[in-house]
Amino acid sequence: MQDSLDLRALRDIGLSHDTVQAALARPRPDGTRLARVVEIQRDHLVVHDGVDAHAVVPWPTLRAALEQSRDPLVVGDWVWWRAAASDGDRGWAVARLPARNRLARRDPAGGRQGLVANIDTALIVMGLDHDFNLRRLDRFLVLAHSADARVAVVLSKADGCADVAGALARVRAHLGDARDDVAVIAVDGRSPDAARALAPWLARGSTLVTLGSSGAGKTTLTNTLTRAASTTQSVRADDDKGRHTTTVRTLHRTAGGACLIDTPGLRQLWLDADADTLHGAFPEIGMLALQCRYRDCRHAREPGCAVREQVSPERLVSFQKLLREANRENDDIFQRRRHVAVMKQRTRDNRARNAARGDR
Numbered sequence: 001m002q003d004s005l006d007l008r009a010l011r012d013i014g015l016s017h018d019t020v021q022a023a024l025a026r027p028r029p030d031g032t033r034l035a036r037v038v039e040i041q042r043d044h045l046v047v048h049d050g051v052d053a054h055a056v057v058p059w060p061t062l063r064a065a066l067e068q069s070r071d072p073l074v075v076g077d078w079v080w081w082r083a084a085a086s087d088g089d090r091g092w093a094v095a096r097l098p099a100r101n102r103l104a105r106r107d108p109a110g111g112r113q114g115l116v117a118n119i120d121t122a123l124i125v126m127g128l129d130h131d132f133n134l135r136r137l138d139r140f141l142v143l144a145h146s147a148d149a150r151v152a153v154v155l156s157k158a159d160g161c162a163d164v165a166g167a168l169a170r171v172r173a174h175l176g177d178a179r180d181d182v183a184v185i186a187v188d189g190r191s192p193d194a195a196r197a198l199a200p201w202l203a204r205g206s207t208l209v210t211l212g213s214s215g216a217g218k219t220t221l222t223n224t225l226t227r228a229a230s231t232t233q234s235v236r237a238d239d240d241k242g243r244h245t246t247t248v249r250t251l252h253r254t255a256g257g258a259c260l261i262d263t264p265g266l267r268q269l270w271l272d273a274d275a276d277t278l279h280g281a282f283p284e285i286g287m288l289a290l291q292c293r294y295r296d297c298r299h300a301r302e303p304g305c306a307v308r309e310q311v312s313p314e315r316l317v318s319f320q321k322l323l324r325e326a327n328r329e330n331d332d333i334f335q336r337r338r339h340v341a342v343m344k345q346r347t348r349d350n351r352a353r354n355a356a357r358g359d360r
């Protein structure tokens with residue numbers, strides 16, 4: 001069993017300075033080694049130490065702590081793990097290291113669902129087809145901002161789009177100067193050119209996560225970026241058919257040594273973001289609000305509203321909707337349940353109305 005850490009190998013799997021600090025800050029549990037969670041299966045986890053993958057399950061005390069905090073292990077987490085007593089058995093994840101960041105969403109009941117941890121860059125993938133939706137993009141931008149991650153917006157399916165330049169310009173105009181930290185790139189996710197376009201975000205040892213709705217092209221892009229990587233990396237048999245739907249989050253290695261976590265499409269992204277995070281993701285709104293005539297301007301119908309004058313209407317609508325959602329988080333559990341009940345009833349009503357009209 002290794003007693004010193006193989007830092008080189010661990011860096012290859014995304015070990016950062018913060019995690020090293022976190023690891024040194026507390027005593028290492030006896031007989032354990034450092035590894036990263038690369039896959040979550042129903043009955044076990046896969047951790048990787050930069051050299052090998054190992055199947056593990058949480059040690060009883062860790063399991064109890066995770067259950068109590070309702071904050072399960074996610075892909076990208078770092079753990080101290082211990083090999084099983086006999087070969088072939090599952091090892092144990094003994095303790096989790098504090099994460100430098102974590103992406104999470106809310107579930108309808110108000111719980112928090114961790115998605116991934118310890119990321120540098122979010123690749124927000126949006127198809128240049130019916131998937132193109134600036135309001136949804138804003139939502140993913142807030143998610144990325146909540147982890148303080150760099151962001152590249154990847155407009156996929158550029159090969160099938162008649163006006164790529166126009167689409168790029170629309171996204172840029174929507175984000176405005178305030179978000180000039182966000183890169184916007186159009187790609188054919190199946191082409192090796194996509195890897196070249198994304199090279200600046202794919203440095204060895206950095207960690208990226210794909211975000212986007214189902215069918216946006218996340219897995220296609222992941223396959224392109226990881227294709228020339230390790231030959232031991234299995235390629236799923238149904239990928240060629242393009243029908244494969246991602247069901248688990250998995251950390252892959254790219255050809256140049258970056259770590260890329262592919263996520264399933266998030267059908268319902270209820271943000272786990274407070275008003276501060278929101279203002280961080282929409283920095284221009286807070287700045288401009290200082291120039292509104294009224295101090296408590298809601299940027300609705302008030303005269304002399306600087307926000308309405310200078311922010312694109314679509315982006316302002318995004319912001320206001322997300323802010324309502326964030327404020328709802330402060331609701332108590334009963335208000336939240338009532339809200340869920342209202343939403344469900346509304347869905348049933350819509351369905352009934354559509355059925356009565358004869359559409360499906």
Ligand SMILES: Nc1nc2c(ncn2[C@@H]2O[C@H](COP(=O)(O)OP(=O)(O)OP(=O)(O)O)[C@@H](O)[C@H]2O)c(=O)[nH]1
Nearest residue numbers: 157188189214215216217218219220242245246265
């Ligand atoms: N022409 C073209 N097709 C693409 C591109 N990117 C993805 N596709 C196709 O779009 C479909 C959906 O792509 P996926 O990569 O499976 O989408 P996903 O975002 O991983 O979807 P989920 O796994 O359901 O979350 C597949 O048929 C892909 O072949 C692209 O850049 N160009």
Ligand SMILES: [Zn+2]
Nearest residue numbers: 292297299305
């Ligand atoms: Zn205003």
